Amino acid sequence: MTSAVVVEHPGLLPGSLGTTRRHPRRTTRDWLVDSFCFLVSVGWVLGATADAASPDPLLAERLPYAWMVAADAWLGLGCAGALWVRRRWPLGLALATLPLTMFSMAAGIPLLVIYFTVVVHRRTAVALAITAAGLVTNMFFTLLRPEPDDSYWASTVWGVVIALLVLAWGMFVRARRQLVLSLRERAERAEAEQQLRVAQARQLERTRIAREMHDVLAHRISLLSLHAGALEFRPDAPAEEVARAAGVIRGSAHAALQDLREVIGVLRAENSLAVEPERPQPTIADLPALVGESRAAGVRVDLRDEVRAADRLPAALGRTAYRIVQEGLTNARKHATGAAVTVELRGAPTDGLTVEIRNRWPVGETAEPIPGAGTGLVGVAERVQLAGGRLEHGRDGTGDFRLAAWLPWPAT
Structure with a gap:
């Protein structure tokens, strides 16, 4: 066997x-x-x-x-x-x-x-x-x-x-x-695959933060340039006015350096867990402060807020509206120095949110132009597209430069 x-x-x-x-x-x-x-x-x-x-x-x-x-x-x-x-x-x-x-x-x-x-x-x-x-x-x-x-x-x-x-x-x-x-x-x-997703999410987050910082820095540096230009063209200004402008320049420079330090730290960090928590992002409620900064720099800004039920506005939608207004004010300071700017917001749930920035088209030679990368409107268009809205910009029938966006605002 x-x-x-x-x-x-x-x-x-x-x-x-x-x-x-x-x-x-x-x-x-x-x-x-x-x-x-x-x-x-x-x-x-x-x-x-x-x-x-x-x-x-x-x-x-x-x-x-x-x-x-x-x-x-x-x-x-x-x-x-x-x-x-x-x-x-x-x-x-x-x-x-x-x-x-x-x-x-x-x-x-x-x-x-x-x-x-x-x-x-x-x-x-x-x-x-x-x-x-x-x-x-x-x-x-x-x-x-x-x-x-x-x-x-x-x-x-x-x-x-x-x-x-x-x-x-x-x-x-x-x-x-x-x-x-x-x-x-x-x-x-x-x-x-999980490690790849984490790496991609980290890269996307860093890119988003860099884009946010670009908007912030462009806004602050344009304010710096505006104040410095005023001092250059008015060397005989009263001492108090010069001191006030110098203080604004110093504060804006300090804030710009702080923002730059943060974005470089984020982009250099190998481990996103080691990065300090991100500062609260601005929303539509921060628009008066943004307009105040421009007014302090000598820009004539008229803010018309006709938004109904603003307390129900989603935070992401408010942040997008804030960035649109910020880019519009920055462009006005860069390309239409001295022109009055009108900022208008209107909308309600289900109707959508409309953001419109309008300024007169510059006539003749302006002061020395503020350099820029030319990607501000591209970034705004991307934000609006991600939010599911529409963006229009350019000269209208009256000759003004108009930057307008419509963003969907769900009822809930």
């Missing part, structure tokens, strides 16, 4: 699941498993040889010639030693040892280990082909090494059962390893 076991299973070694691995490094677990398989195989070879050479006819399984016992023992030891390389050449080793399954009792356990390795580490089609070949050789084994107490068919059936059990066990182990590998790859992929 044990002979039948040996016969049917040539095999392969553990490698990769369905694919060939290039000389994988043997782990501690692999060393332990291989050592155990080798020792069990050697023990089986010694036990089977002792039984075959026993003088007791009830224990001995006599071979026609005495030298066959020794030859079978050497074949069994050779197969046991081959277990150390079965991980590298599984299929080749299985095919090379396949003829031994027809007659060798001593090589039974090593051949089963090789066969199990094939099932675990090779495709199902390969495993089934090796199994079919082993079942054929098992039939010859039962003829050449018959069991004294069992019939031919009983021994053959036992060999088939053992082969199928090893096949089922190997396929289960392979399926489990594939599942574990798939779950590990999925977890690694999910972790990589």
